[in-house]
Amino acid sequence: MKTPRQILLERHRSAEPKLDDLRRVVVAKATNGGENPLPHRPEGRCVASAFRETLLSLRWHLAGMTAAWIAVALFNVDHSSNSNERASSASAPKQLMTSLRENRRLLSEAMETPMPEQSPAMRPVGPQRRSDRQSAEATV
Amino acid sequence: MLVVAEREQLPVQQARAGSAEAWNALFKRYQLPLYVYAYELVHDEQASLDIVQETFINAARHIDNLREAEKFGSWLFGIAHQKCVQRWREQNRQERLLEKSADFAPDAEADPAEWLIRQEDEKEFMDLLNELPLPQRSVLLLHFVEEFSLEAIAEITGTQLGTVKSRMHYAKKALRTLLTKNL
Numbered sequence: 001m002k003t004p005r006q007i008l009l010e011r012h013r014s015a016e017p018k019l020d021d022l023r024r025v026v027v028a029k030a031t032n033g034g035e036n037p038l039p040h041r042p043e044g045r046c047v048a049s050a051f052r053e054t055l056l057s058l059r060w061h062l063a064g065m066t067a068a069w070i071a072v073a074l075f076n077v078d079h080s081s082n083s084n085e086r087a088s089s090a091s092a093p094k095q096l097m098t099s100l101r102e103n104r105r106l107l108s109e110a111m112e113t114p115m116p117e118q119s120p121a122m123r124p125v126g127p128q129r130r131s132d133r134q135s136a137e138a139t140v
Numbered sequence: 141m142l143v144v145a146e147r148e149q150l151p152v153q154q155a156r157a158g159s160a161e162a163w164n165a166l167f168k169r170y171q172l173p174l175y176v177y178a179y180e181l182v183h184d185e186q187a188s189l190d191i192v193q194e195t196f197i198n199a200a201r202h203i204d205n206l207r208e209a210e211k212f213g214s215w216l217f218g219i220a221h222q223k224c225v226q227r228w229r230e231q232n233r234q235e236r237l238l239e240k241s242a243d244f245a246p247d248a249e250a251d252p253a254e255w256l257i258r259q260e261d262e263k264e265f266m267d268l269l270n271e272l273p274l275p276q277r278s279v280l281l282l283h284f285v286e287e288f289s290l291e292a293i294a295e296i297t298g299t300q301l302g303t304v305k306s307r308m309h310y311a312k313k314a315l316r317t318l319l320t321k322n323l
Contacts, residue, residue, distance in 0.1 A: 008281070009172060012175055022196075024164075027160055027163050053207070
């Protein structure tokens with residue numbers, strides 16, 4: 001009793017010498033830089049392709065991990081924003097009262113103290129205008 | 141299910157790096173199965189040898205397109221299948237088969253190693269196999285020769301899984317008389 005595979009392979013076993021010749025020709029032609037050279041790749045590209053293969057083989061794991069981390073991050077953001085809101089809502093009346101008091105104090109200070117007159121020292125220093133100089137000389 | 145092509149450690153990485161030894165080992169591993177597949181579809185020795193040679197050359201040229209090294213076998217058979225299809229088209233002998241939709245669950249995943257055939261029935265088995273339409277024969281050969289899964293056969297032949305299941309069902313049905321005789 002034989003399996004279909006055994007029957008099929010044995011049936012064509014006689015073709016093996018021809019296949020061996022064919023294989024040798026293809027490999028020799030290709031590796032000797034013949035018509036159809038095999039890809040000779042530098043070490044860097046090999047490493048890159050190995051890295052790519054590793055990534056590809058891990059793609060589902062990576063996707064799962066990414067999804068899990070996104071979920072965790074979303075949960076954290078949501079949680080922290082809620083706690084911030086709560087904290088800010090709790091401190092709001094206090095801040096309001098403080099700022100109102102400050103405003104009142106500034107207002108009362110402004111109403112009590114008169115605006116100081118501009119002292120001569122505060123006058124802008126610089127050359128007099130020509131018209132002013134001329135009028136002063138005329139009066140002398 | 142036992143999948144021969146995917147349990148082996150093949151030197152695909154070394155072949156990618158340009159090792160002649162690795163290519164030699166890979167081609168040696170697949171030369172006879174590829175030849176059997178091509179021959180049983182085209183029934184011409186020289187054409188089958190040409191298909192194997194062209195498959196090897198294409199594999200060496202386009203190894204960069206292979207993403208998963210463990211799928212080297214199905215990828216190689218995919219190239220050979222395309223070559224066979226081209227040949228059918230050139231000879232205008234492509235058979236058109238009206239496929240019925242696969243709305244059943246055939247036992248297509250059964251291990252082909254369980255199909256044991258008596259020596260005296262070998263000729264009858266080959267005759268029945270050769271009477272099958274090309275698409276069914278192609279699916280059955282891939283199942284027999286390399287024990288590819290239905291999903292891998294769908295990838296190799298570029299057809300949908302349901303179509304592969306349907307073809308496998310009809311192919312097995314056609315061989316049923318011989319198989320039941322041996323049970």
